[in-house]
Amino acid sequence: MRFRYHQPIPNFYEIENPHHPKTTISDDFLKEFRDIAIASRFAGLSYAKLDDEFKKEWKIDWDNIIILKYAMSEEILRRDPSKEKCRLMDEEFQEVGAKTFALADILRENGFMADLINPLDDRVSLRAIALQSNDAVITRSNMCLFKEGLNLGFFMIETSIENLPFKDENELEWVRDYCSTCGVCIDRCPENAFDDDGKFLRKLCTAHREGCSVCINFCPFYKRGYDKVKKRYSRMKK
Numbered sequence: 723m724r725f726r727y728h729q730p731i732p733n734f735y736e737i738e739n740p741h742h743p744k745t746t747i748s749d750d751f752l753k754e755f756r757d758i759a760i761a762s763r764f765a766g767l768s769y770a771k772l773d774d775e776f777k778k779e780w781k782i783d784w785d786n787i788i789i790l791k792y793a794m795s796e797e798i799l800r801r802d803p804s805k806e807k808c809r810l811m812d813e814e815f816q817e818v819g820a821k822t823f824a825l826a827d828i829l830r831e832n833g834f835m836a837d838l839i840n841p842l843d844d845r846v847s848l849r850a851i852a853l854q855s856n857d858a859v860i861t862r863s864n865m866c867l868f869k870e871g872l873n874l875g876f877f878m879i880e881t882s883i884e885n886l887p888f889k890d891e892n893e894l895e896w897v898r899d900y901c902s903t904c905g906v907c908i909d910r911c912p913e914n915a916f917d918d919d920g921k922f923l924r925k926l927c928t929a930h931r932e933g934c935s936v937c938i939n940f941c942p943f944y945k946r947g948y949d950k951v952k953k954r955y956s957r958m959k960k
C-alpha cells in the first residue's frame with residue numbers, strides 16, 4: 723500500500739543508461755557514491771539482492787537494488803494529520819526523489835545501469851524489497867525500521883551492479899520481541915488501529931491517507947534511537 727498523498731515524480735534523468743553496463747563496482751567508488759548520497763540528503767544506504775522466488779512472486783526481473791533512505795522532517799512529523807501535513811510530506815518526497823535521479827545519473831555516467839523504481843507503482847511493494855535487504859524489520863505499528871531510524875522514507879534504484887555489500891542475516895530480528903514487550907503505539911494510537919491481541923489493523927490506520935504519525939513520535943526507536951533501545955533490550959534479557 724502506498725502513501726495516497728504522494729504525486730508522481732517527474733523524470734529528472736539527464737544521462738542515458740550505458741549500452742553495455744558494468745556489473746562490478748570498486749569499494750572506493752561505492753564509498754564515494756555513498757558519501758555523495760549522504761551529503762545530498764540521505765541518511766544511509768542498504769542493498770537488496772532479489773532471489774528467484776521473490777521475483778516470481780512480484781513478477782519482476784530486477785536483481786540488485788540500492789535503497790536510499792531519507793529521514794522525514796521532525797517538524798512535519800510532529801504536526802497533526804491534515805491536508806497541509808500531507809502536502810508538506812509530498813513536497814519533501816518530491817525534493818528527495820529529484821536527488822535520487824541525480825544519483826542514478828552518477829551511476830549511469832560511470833558505466834552502470836541504474837533505474838529509479840517508481841515509488842508509486844502499486845504492482846510491487848517497496849517495503850517487501852526493503853525486507854529483502856536483511857537490513858530492516860516491520861515494527862508492531864507496521865512501520866519499516868532500519869537502524870538509521872523509524873522516520874525514514876526511501877527510494878530505490880535497480881542496478882546492474884552485482885557485487886553490492888548484500889547482507890545474509892538480519893540483525894534486527896530482535897525488534898519483534900522488543901515490540902511484544904512495549905506496546906506504546908497501541909496505547910497512543912488515536913484510531914485504535916490494533917485488535918485486542920495487539921495486532922495491527924491496516925484498514926483503520928490513517929498514515930497512508932491522512933499522514934498520521936502519532937505512533938512514530940512516541941515510539942522508543944524514534945525518541946531514543948536504535949542503539950539505545952538495543953542496549954536496553956540487551957539489559958532486559960540478562
Ligand code: SF4
Binds near residue numbers: 861
Ligand atoms: S511503540 Fe513500541 S511496540 Fe510500537 S513499534 Fe515502537 S517499539 Fe514497537
Ligand code: SF4
Binds near residue numbers: 914928
Ligand atoms: S493511525 Fe496513526 S498512530 Fe495509529 S497505527 Fe496508524 S499511524 Fe500509528
